[in-house]
Amino acid sequence: MMVKIAIRNRNTIIDHHGAISGDLLEVLSGNEIFVDNACNGKGSCGKCKIRVVEGQLPEISETEKSLLKKEEIESGVRLACLVTPKEDIVIEVLQKERKHEILTKGYMPDFSFRQGIRKTVIDIEKPTLENQASYEDSLCSGLGLARIDWNLLAGSKAGSVPIFGEVTGVFAGDELIGIEAGDTRNGLYGVAIDIGTTTVVCALVDLNTGAELATASMINPQKKFGLDVLTRITYQIENGKLGREKLQHEIVKGINTLIGELCAETKISRDHVYELTVAANCTMLHFLLGIDAASIGKSPYAPVFVRAKTVKAKDLGLKAAPGASVYCLPSVSSYIGADIVSGVYVCELHKQSGNILFIDIGTNGEIVLANNGNLLSCSCAAGPALEGMNISSGMRAAEGAIEDLKITEENGIELKVIGNEEPIGLCGSGILAVVKELIRTGLVKKDGAFIKKEKLAESDYRYDMLQLDGKKREFVIKTGGGTSDEKNLFITQGDVRQVQLAKGAILSGFYALLKQADIDMNQLDKVMIAGQFGAHLPADSLVGVGILPEAVRDKLEYVGNSSKTGAYMALMSVDVRKQMEDLAKEMDYLELGASEGYERLFTKCLMFV
């Protein structure tokens, strides 16, 4: 039996030879067609909607019925993770994926270059009967070495040894990692990499000058195994060694693609890329190196490693110069990764006097408090809501995403949409803006519940903004137009609860750190918001929702993608690496779950005050 799956709005046909063993979501993911699935195909999030246009799927299940609206079911919408096609069908994928807005620039302190890679040119004479010196001996005496690694003598695609005449030796520290014909000193490049759970950014750097020649980014291709680290760790645990290999394969393939794009754009050979530096959270680093991340996912949350690692690129399958190495920045703990060490270093928290708070808001919120250079950190599971995930109308910050919203009596609901397009969903900043406005206008109470519609007069400007879906209240942002393709956009009580949990998690972390360090909020000199996501969250929203208290509103500073900046600095200076390694050891970590009175604090912080 052969099943053909045509996807109308993607111009794609998947010919599946033989019966389909997995579900439709697996088939689509396997063919690189992305369908949102926050629960990683467990049939609980209800996000992986597709619409059947032609052909039949097996009868709808009770689980699907509970997760879909009546009108969705009527129009042929199904959940991809819960169905397996048994015949040829034509479907529509309901999420639009567009060009992603990814922040790659950021704040960077002054520092001196001291690259790990250098090149030396020597001249190697051909042997004669009178001087039968081996090629290795000639290299050793020319380069001042005691031996040459056998790998270099075995040659490479870049050129076979022995090469005589002008020869360039490539060194990583004291180690010879390349032998090249001619004088190649001008071709000396590296790549700084930031692997986020959601986004991967690579910057191609000229190691001779420090110039950032180009950057490229993509959605982390591990997304198919889950949107957050815990779902991916669960995937890894459930799939054993194969799961580890798949997670590693995806990120390696992704980085190879990005380096390929960078090299093509700049017309630089991959063989002249000698070093990669990687900043990432601790889980992403485990996945990159193919190291078991299971222990990160369960108490007591002890990772396999946190120290900096140097790895041969080719051992990971990363395509660069044959001898290229990868330096992974150090982490502090399972949930204070190298991305945060990088950020703290870039922001020089360890050097500044006074009290400074550093917050990286994402699926995991990481907070570091610097008290005259003494560093205390914590991590709080904010969940993906603030990144636009696991929210009924949520989406990533792409074109068509609502990024801001205002509710006024005069103009009703006013939207600001990325790319000024027709809105198709809400990204993180949009969700935050909505919840802030819902609180400000009283549509949502301090305890997080929508007010009852019957408490509003029909003449109230807010009356039509609330609707009931069965017994559940929801806030209507936009109702669909004439075509069935147009989505309704709304915020449910469940969505508000997601934001509320995130707020409670971050704010309680904030207070817990201050309490632990015995610092009053008013003693804070600065609050630095890091991360590509955080840069899009205005103070009004952060304070309006109560993620941060009103008292710090004027102390906010946005530092951008400090994780990538740290990877760049590590690429350009081995001294920076050493300092980062020392810094990681100096950072204390407060495990919130184990800290006294935390549960009570968290409950208190859930309130929208």
Added chain:
Amino acid sequence: MMVKIAIRNRNTIIDHHGAISGDLLEVLSGNEIFVDNACNGKGSCGKCKIRVVEGQLPEISETEKSLLKKEEIESGVRLACLVTPKEDIVIEVLQKERKHEILTKGYMPDFSFRQGIRKTVIDIEKPTLENQASYEDSLCSGLGLARIDWNLLAGSKAGSVPIFGEVTGVFAGDELIGIEAGDTRNGLYGVAIDIGTTTVVCALVDLNTGAELATASMINPQKKFGLDVLTRITYQIENGKLGREKLQHEIVKGINTLIGELCAETKISRDHVYELTVAANCTMLHFLLGIDAASIGKSPYAPVFVRAKTVKAKDLGLKAAPGASVYCLPSVSSYIGADIVSGVYVCELHKQSGNILFIDIGTNGEIVLANNGNLLSCSCAAGPALEGMNISSGMRAAEGAIEDLKITEENGIELKVIGNEEPIGLCGSGILAVVKELIRTGLVKKDGAFIKKEKLAESDYRYDMLQLDGKKREFVIKTGGGTSDEKNLFITQGDVRQVQLAKGAILSGFYALLKQADIDMNQLDKVMIAGQFGAHLPADSLVGVGILPEAVRDKLEYVGNSSKTGAYMALMSVDVRKQMEDLAKEMDYLELGASEGYERLFTKCLMFV
């Protein structure tokens, strides 16, 4: 079209789907059926004889006619490298390959063990919320290390990290190369390897005790690419990177097979084999590491490397413990390899007073002269004749090989055959014995030519021993019986010339070294004969043929496979390695081709005095 090739005397049928693109020799080699081919399929040696039993091969070529005897052609004999079957045929392979006699024991001086590998047992506590130490941090503090290689943290088939409780750390020097569950200190093994051009020997050694638990050997599987190093180098040059990979693949596969046999025999896990040491000639070492050996084959004969090398076993595809390493012993030059350094070390030539000569007789003869510990070496291309190769009735030292022969008036020709079987050929010692007897009885003159048959009276006991094949004279050892399967055994004028060239090469090397060191032959205290092949050459033959002068007859000592012994010593002591590396640097090398008056000396040494 499908061609089926049945091999009657091997019980093998080769189904070749589609037309055969190469020649029959390639098909046979590709199916692991060994056919002698000294010229590596170039159609010049005339050794790859097969006999057609059923079916037809394309018409015989002029080249075949010139290389085969009339009666051979009449009985259906053809040369496999010169024909391509176009239809189903049944053939016979004419060479019998039997169990090979390989010498594995030998002389060894006393020395102290100082193994490169050691094991330490520690206890690793599970982390808690109060102590969330990463697994790496726990290992580092338990083992006193600054960091753990990422590879070990990524785990292996032997067990996934993290492992808590009793844990054994495996160290190679200061480097941690393994983490094992429980106390595994009893399981600590290594393998000493001697890669000869013709034979590979592996010995499994208990690193805790130094006991040699088992040995295994095989014909070097690279034989299919040629019998001597130059033919294999030519193969490598003609086939570029692929040729290098194939040569490497064959030897790696061979060693893996031997280690597999050793582990099966002793019921020891491969995962407890942590170190391999390899002694071999310089070309074999280049092939093992996949390094271009082309420059070894042409003037000025400068190799790519001679220094000792340490390589990860898995990087070569060698199957042992995941972190196992391979130590390759140092060479001196292209033609004084690690096997000779090993032999000189084992024989303690550098430590002995007086004048000692060390000779390893093989396809390449290597000679080292020790003059109160000062070492001077040379190498001479003896050719494969002394190993029974490239001789019309030659074979390796296997059952059925004539290993000694006497000619007397009373008894005619008397044979000594390995395994006391019906003779099927002559091995090296047999050939040497024949030539010695031919000279002693005057059948061959001092200039190497057979005497004319007409100079002998018909009543002479030697009369029937000579026959004419066309115009060529030959010595008949045995004429075939009634069945066509029985081979005639004879020594041709060409065979005598091969031995004469070998004699000339070795003897001239011998004299050249003495002359260079200004030592008279009578000042020699000892002549040590090394190598598994040399051990089978009695003084009578060596002196009788004139490979060595009469004056040293009583000074001969046989030391056995000193190459393997050196590999064993290096396995059991890192101090030995260091001393061998120093020794290799101290050995001077005399390039005979470039030494004054060598041509004249060589011509003189050709004479059978």
